[in-house]
Amino acid sequence: MNFTKMHGLGNDFIVVEGETKLPDNAAELAVQLCNRFFGIGADGLVYILPSEQADFRMRIMNSDGSEAEQCGNAIRCVAKYVYDNGLTDKETLTIETLGAGVQEVQLTVENGKAVLVRVNMGQPILEGLKVPTTIDANPVINQSIEVDGREFKFTAVSMGNPHCVIYVDDAVNFDLAAWGPKLEVHPMFPRKINVEFVTVRSKDFTDMRVWERGAGPTLACGTGACATVVASVLNGYTDRTATVSLKGGDLLIEWNEENNHVYMTGPAAEVFRGTV
Numbered sequence: 153m154n155f156t157k158m159h160g161l162g163n164d165f166i167v168v169e170g171e172t173k174l175p176d177n178a179a180e181l182a183v184q185l186c187n188r189f190f191g192i193g194a195d196g197l198v199y200i201l202p203s204e205q206a207d208f209r210m211r212i213m214n215s216d217g218s219e220a221e222q223c224g225n226a227i228r229c230v231a232k233y234v235y236d237n238g239l240t241d242k243e244t245l246t247i248e249t250l251g252a253g254v255q256e257v258q259l260t261v262e263n264g265k266a267v268l269v270r271v272n273m274g275q276p277i278l279e280g281l282k283v284p285t286t287i288d289a290n291p292v293i294n295q296s297i298e299v300d301g302r303e304f305k306f307t308a309v310s311m312g313n314p315h316c317v318i319y320v321d322d323a324v325n326f327d328l329a330a331w332g333p334k335l336e337v338h339p340m341f342p343r344k345i346n347v348e349f350v351t352v353r354s355k356d357f358t359d360m361r362v363w364e365r366g367a368g369p370t371l372a373c374g375t376g377a378c379a380t381v382v383a384s385v386l387n388g389y390t391d392r393t394a395t396v397s398l399k400g401g402d403l404l405i406e407w408n409e410e411n412n413h414v415y416m417t418g419p420a421a422e423v424f425r426g427t428v
């Protein structure tokens with residue numbers, strides 16, 4: 153099987169093109185190939201598939217073999233892949249995902265290669281029961297949750313995949329490994345959850361570190377960055393356009409007031425190609 157290794161701000165993926173549908177063994181393949189010692193190594197396995205509604209369809213498996221509804225960093229990689237490899241000559245194209253339907257993507261092209269990608273990530277889902285959480289509120293803001301005797305307050309946002317946004321004093325140095333895994337699988341989250349720890353630095357700048365559902369600590373999370381800005385606007389902490397600074401780099405997020413859509417702008421990179 154031929155693959156292309158790509159990343160969005162260090163959130164890295166094995167990208168596979170040429171299949172007409174998700175292989176039956178995609179979950180096992182994801183666990184095997186994402187393993188950083190016995191496989192290629194990545195946060196996820198991404199398939200570029202044909203679509204009836206859009207130019208392309210993306211499906212993404214986390215490194216634990218679970219399928220995610222949506223992935224911001226991966227969709228930027230897919231957009232770069234299809235343009236750079238001549239599968240399309242469009243600089244504005246559409247990609248269909250499980251969690252957000254047909255999404256418009258705009259490429260910035262330099263020397264025939266896509267260097268920056270702006271994605272319409274769709275509308276956030278704020279009804280607690282639809283994120284999903286067990287909390288019947290809309291939105292779920294400042295919700296108390298306890299793990300191992302420590303109380304956190306979270307805001308719940310779905311971008312097609314579920315997110316739990318928690319504000320802390322120092323996100324950059326927060327002990328992700330101590331608390332991320334416990335929150336990920338808390339019974340308040342019926343489909344588990346991605347956990348973002350956020351420190352607001354100004355009305356248009358936040359630090360964020362993420363423990364991802366099904367992948368653990370990643371260097372960046374695109375949907376998590378979108379959830380961070382939505383939660384920060386709901387809490388009155390930031391404006392609707394803000395930079396989210398992740399361990400792997402920065403994403404520019406805009407939650408558009410007119411159409412309620414969230415836009416994410418950031419880079420994507422190809423690292424190497426291979427056969428496995």
Ligand SMILES: N[C@H](CCC[C@H](N)C(=O)O)C(=O)O
Binds near residue numbers: 163
């Ligand atoms: N682990 C996530 C999927 C990948 C999301 C993240 N890598 C992004 O860039 O949005 C989940 O299970 O919902």
